[in-house]
Each structure stands twice: as C-alpha cells, then as structure tokens.
Amino acid sequence: MEDREIIDLFWQRSEAALEETQQKYGAFCSRVAGNILKDPEDVRECLNDAYLALWRRIPPERPRVLGAYIHRVVRNLSLKRYRYNEAAKRSPQVEESWEELAGTLCTAETVESAYSAKELSAVLNAFLRTLEEEPRRLFIRRYWYFDSIAQLAQDFGMSESKVKSMLFRLRNRLRDILRKEGYDV
Numbered sequence: 001m002e003d004r005e006i007i008d009l010f011w012q013r014s015e016a017a018l019e020e021t022q023q024k025y026g027a028f029c030s031r032v033a034g035n036i037l038k039d040p041e042d043v044r045e046c047l048n049d050a051y052l053a054l055w056r057r058i059p060p061e062r063p064r065v066l067g068a069y070i071h072r073v074v075r076n077l078s079l080k081r082y083r084y085n086e087a088a089k090r091s092p093q094v095e096e097s098w099e100e101l102a103g104t105l106c107t108a109e110t111v112e113s114a115y116s117a118k119e120l121s122a123v124l125n126a127f128l129r130t131l132e133e134e135p136r137r138l139f140i141r142r143y144w145y146f147d148s149i150a151q152l153a154q155d156f157g158m159s160e161s162k163v164k165s166m167l168f169r170l171r172n173r174l175r176d177i178l179r180k181e182g183y184d185v
Contacts, residue, residue, distance in 0.1 A: 001020045001024065003065065003066035003067065005020075006020045006021055006024070006066055007058060007062060007063065007066060010054070010055070010058035010059065011058070011059050011062075017054075017055075017058075018051050018054070018055065021051065021054065021066070021070065022051065024067075025066075025067055025070050025071070026047070028067075028071070029047055029050065029070060029071065029074045030043060030047060031145075032071060032074050032075055032078065032145050032146075033046045033047060033074055033075075033077075033078045035145055035146040035147055035148075036075070036078040036079060036081075036082050036146055037078055037081055037082055037085070039085075042081055042085065043078075045081075046074065046077050046078050046081055047074065049077050050070065050073045050074045050077055053073050053077070054069075054070060054073065057073075075144070075145070097142060097143055097146050100142075100143075100167065100171065101143055101171065119181075120178075120183070123177065123178065123181050123183075124174070126177075127173070127174050127177050128140070131170070134156065135166060135170055137156075138152060138156060138163065138166060138167065138170070139167070139170050141155075142167055149163050149164060
C-alpha cells in the first residue's frame with residue numbers, strides 16, 4: 001500500500017492504518033529501535049508507543065514522507081527510553097557512535113548553540129548532499145540509525161577496517177566544513 005493511502009486511512013481513523021504501517025515499516029523500525037535499545041521488551045514497547053504517537057498526530061499532521069516520519073518518531077522515542085534506562089550504564093554501540101562524532105560537532109549548551117542548531121542542521125544537510133550515495137548512506141546508517149561497524153561492513157560488502165576508514169574520512173571532511181563555517185570544533 002502506498003504511503004498516501006496509509007495516511008488517508010489515518011485521516012479516516014481506520015485501525016487498518018496501523019496494520020498497514022506495521023506491515024510496511026515494522027521491520028525497519030524494529031531494527032532502528034533495536035540498535036538503540038538492547039532489551040526486546042523495550043523495543044516492542046517503543047514501537048507500540050510510536051504507533052500510538054502516529055495515531056494521535058495523524059491527523060492533524062499530514063506527513064509528506066510517512067517512512068521518514070515514523071522512523072524519526074521511533075528513533076526519538078528509542079533515544080528517550082535509552083536515556084531513561086541507561087542513565088548509569090551506557091550502551092556501547094550508541095555511545096561509540098556519539099563519541100565518534102563528539103570531536104566533530106560542538107556540544108556546548110549555550111543560548112548561542114541553541115540558536116545555531118538550525119544553522120548547524122543546514123550545514124550538515126549540505127554536507128550530506130555533497131556525498132555520493134554509498135558514503136552518505138554509510139554516514140546516516142552509523143550516526144542516525146546507530147548501526148554497528150560489523151553490520152555496516154556486512155550490509156555494504158566491505159571489511160570493518162574499510163568502514164572505519166571511510167567514516168573517519170567523512171568525519172574529518174565534516175569537521176573541515178564546520179570550521180570553515182565558523183564552528184569551534
């Protein structure tokens with residue numbers, strides 16, 4: 001079923017919208033949540049919360065790209081649950097991804113940094129548009145979906161060392177761009 005049709009089902013308040021969404025996007029959403037949350041019960045609960053959030057948000061919202069919309073909802077809910085569950089102990093996979101980017105992105109919490117968040121987002125999006133498809137997908141899968149190096153190597157048909165090397169070069173390119181844009185990294 002097409003996204004437009006699923007969204008129409010949400011607008012009609014048909015429970016079939018949830019079934020179609022789960023059928024079309026459930027596996028990928030489970031993987032996204034599973035990359036962040038290690039407990040299968042937390043993953044299931046997060047997915048249920050995501051479907052409830054979709055039910056409450058559509059309508060009044062009408063997402064242009066349903067897949068991106070639900071993935072963002074699942075990711076945000078998963079990160080919220082992760083922060084709640086793992087306050088004292090850290091998930092190595094998520095922490096490793098964040099630590100890799102820590103030297104690239106500024107993290108100081110100031111009024112200025114909050115104001116420049118949109119500008120930073122624009123710079124990051126521009127950077128991603130300059131990349132060819134494979135490096136862009138690799139970067140997004142690692143730092144948005146938190147896929148492991150081993151999973152990326154398997155999915156992209158590369159060695160783990162090549163994946164690490166590509167990500168290292170991409171982070172360095174991003175750091176150079178951020179410096180040119182006036183970010184202190």
